[in-house]
Structures are given as C-alpha cells and as structure tokens.
Amino acid sequence: MIRTLAKKELHTLFVSPSTWWMLALLQFIFAWFYLARMDDYLQVQAQLAQMDSAPGATISIAAPLASVLAIVLMMLIPLFTMRLIAEERRNQTWILLTTAPISATDIVLGKFFGLLAMLSIIIAACAVMVCSLALGTHADFGLIAGNILGVWLLAASYAALGLFFSSLTRQPVVAAFGALAVSFGLWMLEMSSGVVRVLSPNVHFQNLNVGLISTADIIYFALFITGFLLVSIERIRRERGGV
Amino acid sequence: MASPTTLSAHNLTRFHGGRSVVTDVSLELHRGEVLGLLGHNGAGKSTTLQMLAGALTPNSGRVEVCDFDIARKPALAKACLGFLPEHPPLYKDMRVDDYLTFAAKLHRVLPAQLTEYLNLAKQRCGLTDCGKKLIGTLSKGYQQRVGIAQAIIHQPAVVILDEPTVGLDPTQIRDIRELIRELGNNSSVILSTHLLHEVENICDRALILQQGKVIFNDTTDELRRHSDIESSFIRLTAMPTEGATK
Structure with missing residues (x-):
C-alpha cells in the first residue's frame, strides 16, 4: 500500500511541468557552481602544488557543492511537502485517502517515500556531476559518498519536517512557510554556541561534509526523521478519529 | 426483513462550533436496498453521509458496516464502502x-x-x-x-453517494439512475438528493432530515400514500421540530 501511494506521489510530481522546470533549473545552478569552483581551483592549483598536504580537488569542489545543494534543498523541500497533505485537503481529494481502508501510517510513509524518491533523483544527478571529477583527476570517492549521504539524510529530514507541517493545516502556503521557518531556525542554531547547537541538522551535516561519517550523526538524522514521521502519523490518526 | 443488514448507524451526533449539526440519527440499510436521504440545504445530509463513510468522526454514536465497527475496525469496514463526497x-x-x-x-x-x-x-x-x-x-x-x-x-457492499446527479444533463441523469438501480440489486446504496422524483423513482426507502434530526424514515410508498411526494415533503419539513432553533 505504501508503494502504491509513493508511486502515485511520484507520478503526480512528474506530470507537472513545474517539476521539470525546477529540475532543469537546479541542474543548471549546480553546473554553474561546479564550474565556478573548478575555475577557482585551477587558478590556485599551481600554488597548492607547492604546499605539503594541500587540499585536493574533491574537498575544494565537491564539498562546497554539497553545502550549496543542502541549502537549496532546505528552501525547496517545503514547496514540495506543502502539496503532499495541505493541498490535498484544500483540493478536497484528501477524503479519498481518509475513507480508504488504509492506515495513517500508510498515508504518511507513502507520501514521504514518494517525495524522497524524487529528491533522490535530484541528489543522484548532482552526484553524477561530481563524480565526473574522476575524469580529470584522482577523485576521493569516500568523501563524495559522505557528502551524498549527508545531503540525502538532510533532505529526508527536511521532507519529514515539511510533511509534519503539511499535516497540520489545509493551507499549503502556511505549511510551506511553517516548514521553511523552522528549517531556517534550525539552520541558524548552527551559528549559536552551546548545547542547542547539536539540535541543528546542519551541524551534523557538516561532519559528513568533511568526510566524517559518525554513528552519532546517523542516529541524530534517524531520530529526526522518525520523530517527525511519527508525529505526522499521530496527527492524521487523530484527525481520522481512528484507533 | 430477510436480507442482511449492511450498514447501520446508531444515535449519530455531531457538533460543529458548539452547535449540533446532526442529532441522534439512526438508520439501517439492508442488502439490495436503495435509501434516499432528503432535506433542505444545511439539514445535515452531507455531514451524516461523511460520518457513515468514516470521513468524519461522530461526537457520539457508532457506525457499523458489514458488521464491522468503523471506529474500531476501520480497515475492514472501509473496504466494504464506496463513497462519493459532495465534491x-x-x-x-x-x-x-x-x-x-x-x-x-x-x-x-x-x-x-x-x-x-x-x-x-x-x-x-x-x-x-x-x-x-x-x-x-x-x-x-x-x-x-x-x-x-x-x-x-x-x-463494495455499501455505496454512499452525496448528490450523485448534480451537474449532469438529463440523459446522464437517466443513465446514473439506471446505474443506481442496478447497483441496488447486489449492494446497498444510500444517496442524498434535492430531487424528489429521483427518490420516488429509484429509492425503496426515504429518510428526511430537518435541522439534523430524522423527521421521516419509512418506505417511499408511505411518503406517497396521502398525496404526491412533493407535498408530503413540504408538509413534513414545514412542521416545526422539537427544540429547533433558527
């Protein structure tokens, strides 16, 4: 059932021209940024060559690209998540799901995985671009993998957060702004000092960004995603008045 | 009646903004029966149907579809249901x-x-x-x-249609009525409508709601007994209901 719902979400995303425009535009921005970083790197390459343990091409090009991807996704994902539940409520199609013999868990997970599949496509396209570094130099695939994993986990976290806000309201715009505000707030936490800092997904992303894959970060993301999915399920379950 | 009950609602009540929209509505539907739900605008028809379909939880009362309680066993109950909402x-x-x-x-x-x-x-x-x-x-x-x-x-065993013939042209209305009658052979159908002759033509029983209360629940023949169905409806809905407030 989750698969049926996820496939439907993916289908809905890909029949809308705006999705294709967005994908094309993103790819253009990333390519631009990638080439710009590449240029910068080539300019300073001669000086770097004289240094001991100079930063390699991967950390100079791939890692900043992943950070840009992370920020762009943070701003973009609320626009997708607002459609998942809030817009269905407004379009009065939500009732089809609530009167169907499926559980709130099916609905939430179906929508989550549908969106995640689409986000994975964006990330994969970016990954292929970064892997093209290997054509010209010795690319650090471990670092690239860490970055991809980081961006993917971050995207999944924002998707779960956005889904929760979408489940709260029937106004897509409210859902989008709510999710964006909280994502932004969490991002700002990164600049603070002290204990609250660890609450920010970006802090955990940064470890992966420099190639440090630690269990603590993975657990943080897993908790973040499961937590928001669980409260969304609970919210829908209560709304349906079900057990 | 010999045929088994497919849908039964017991004392459904639903409040909306502190005001009761549907009060103490009970109904029963048997296999092969077509029930028409009548009433003025805002009489609580859609709210009742939504509660029957499990889209809205009643504040009190319960709904059983094919002997499954819709609140306790939603997956089993809803699998026996087909619902066309107002939109x-x-x-x-x-x-x-x-x-x-x-x-x-x-x-x-x-x-x-x-x-x-x-x-x-x-x-x-x-x-x-x-x-x-x-x-x-x-x-x-x-x-x-x-x-x-x-x-x-x-x-499904039970089909719930909220104003199924709205927006259709006369030929389509005729086709849909035939379809509903055909559905009524194997399943139970409950539909809400404003068109009285629709009830007369296709429904075995009629239920009239007035300000959220059931004021008539019997066969369409009974509704037709004294005079034509339209005047019966107007006579029934013109009577002030107990404790009704405007």
Whole structure:
C-alpha cells in the first residue's frame, strides 16, 4: 500500500511541468557552481602544488557543492511537502485517502517515500556531476559518498519536517512557510554556541561534509526523521478519529 | 426483513462550533436496498453521509458496516464502502485509467482483478472512451461520472453517494439512475438528493432530515400514500421540530 501511494506521489510530481522546470533549473545552478569552483581551483592549483598536504580537488569542489545543494534543498523541500497533505485537503481529494481502508501510517510513509524518491533523483544527478571529477583527476570517492549521504539524510529530514507541517493545516502556503521557518531556525542554531547547537541538522551535516561519517550523526538524522514521521502519523490518526 | 443488514448507524451526533449539526440519527440499510436521504440545504445530509463513510468522526454514536465497527475496525469496514463526497475527490492531473486504478488499489482490489474491475466500472459509468483523458480536461458531468466510478470500482457492499446527479444533463441523469438501480440489486446504496422524483423513482426507502434530526424514515410508498411526494415533503419539513432553533 505504501508503494502504491509513493508511486502515485511520484507520478503526480512528474506530470507537472513545474517539476521539470525546477529540475532543469537546479541542474543548471549546480553546473554553474561546479564550474565556478573548478575555475577557482585551477587558478590556485599551481600554488597548492607547492604546499605539503594541500587540499585536493574533491574537498575544494565537491564539498562546497554539497553545502550549496543542502541549502537549496532546505528552501525547496517545503514547496514540495506543502502539496503532499495541505493541498490535498484544500483540493478536497484528501477524503479519498481518509475513507480508504488504509492506515495513517500508510498515508504518511507513502507520501514521504514518494517525495524522497524524487529528491533522490535530484541528489543522484548532482552526484553524477561530481563524480565526473574522476575524469580529470584522482577523485576521493569516500568523501563524495559522505557528502551524498549527508545531503540525502538532510533532505529526508527536511521532507519529514515539511510533511509534519503539511499535516497540520489545509493551507499549503502556511505549511510551506511553517516548514521553511523552522528549517531556517534550525539552520541558524548552527551559528549559536552551546548545547542547542547539536539540535541543528546542519551541524551534523557538516561532519559528513568533511568526510566524517559518525554513528552519532546517523542516529541524530534517524531520530529526526522518525520523530517527525511519527508525529505526522499521530496527527492524521487523530484527525481520522481512528484507533 | 430477510436480507442482511449492511450498514447501520446508531444515535449519530455531531457538533460543529458548539452547535449540533446532526442529532441522534439512526438508520439501517439492508442488502439490495436503495435509501434516499432528503432535506433542505444545511439539514445535515452531507455531514451524516461523511460520518457513515468514516470521513468524519461522530461526537457520539457508532457506525457499523458489514458488521464491522468503523471506529474500531476501520480497515475492514472501509473496504466494504464506496463513497462519493459532495465534491468528487479527483486528481485533475491524472488520467482516468490511472486514477481509477489508484482508487481500486487503495481499496485493496487484487492485482489480478484490476483490469476486469476497471473495465466494468468504466462501462457502468459510460467512461469507456475516456480512459486516456486527463480528468482536468473533462466536463463537469464526466468528472461526476469518474467520481461515481471511483466509488464503485471495488464493488463494495455499501455505496454512499452525496448528490450523485448534480451537474449532469438529463440523459446522464437517466443513465446514473439506471446505474443506481442496478447497483441496488447486489449492494446497498444510500444517496442524498434535492430531487424528489429521483427518490420516488429509484429509492425503496426515504429518510428526511430537518435541522439534523430524522423527521421521516419509512418506505417511499408511505411518503406517497396521502398525496404526491412533493407535498408530503413540504408538509413534513414545514412542521416545526422539537427544540429547533433558527
């Protein structure tokens, strides 16, 4: 059932021209940024060559690209998540799901995985671009993998957060702004000092960004995603008045 | 009655903003029966139907579909239900075939039966030639038909239709009435409507709601007994209900 719902979400995303425009535009921005970083790197390459343990091409090009991807996704994902539940409520199609013999868990997970599949496509396209570094130099695939994993986990976290806000309201715009505000707030936490800092997904992303894959970060993301999915399920379950 | 009960509601009450919209509504529906739900605008027809379909939880009372309590065993109860809400829940950017297949899968139709059920539902609703069309490009009447097809595709025991003939032209209305009568052979149908002769033509029983209360619940013959159905309806709804407030 989750698969049926996820496939439907993916289908809905890909029949809308705006999705294709967005994908094309993103790819253009990333390519631009990638080439710009590449240029910068080539300019300073001669000086770097004289240094001991100079930063390699991967950390100079791939890692900043992943950070840009992370920020762009943070701003973009609320626009997708607002459609998942809030817009269905407004379009009065939500009732089809609530009167169907499926559980709130099916609905939430179906929508989550549908969106995640689409986000994975964006990330994969970016990954292929970064892997093209290997054509010209010795690319650090471990670092690239860490970055991809980081961006993917971050995207999944924002998707779960956005889904929760979408489940709260029937106004897509409210859902989008709510999710964006909280994502932004969490991002700002990164600049603070002290204990609250660890609450920010970006802090955990940064470890992966420099190639440090630690269990603590993975657990943080897993908790973040499961937590928001669980409260969304609970919210829908209560709304349906079900057990 | 000999035929088994497929849908029963006991003392449904629903408040909205501190005011009761539906008060103490009980009804029973048997297999092969078509029940018409009548009432003025705002009498609580849609609210009642939504509670029967499990889209809205009653503040008190309970609903049983095919002997399953809809609040306790929602998956089993809802699998026996087909529901067309007031606004058909259509995804405008999907094709008719894709949408109906999705609706069938949601209602747990087995993959092996999908094509058969899809073709049958399309044929019954006169949608055979529209399978590849986008729902958003269809006219209101055709969208309504897709909405009905969505409600009957999994061949449920109980079909709930909220104003199924709104927006249809006279020929389509006739077709849909025939379809409802046909559905009434194997399943139970409950529909709400404003059209009195619709009730007269296709319903075995009628239930009239006035300000959220049941004021009439009997066969259509009974409604017709004294005078024609229209004057009976007007006479019944003109009587002040107990404790009614404007």
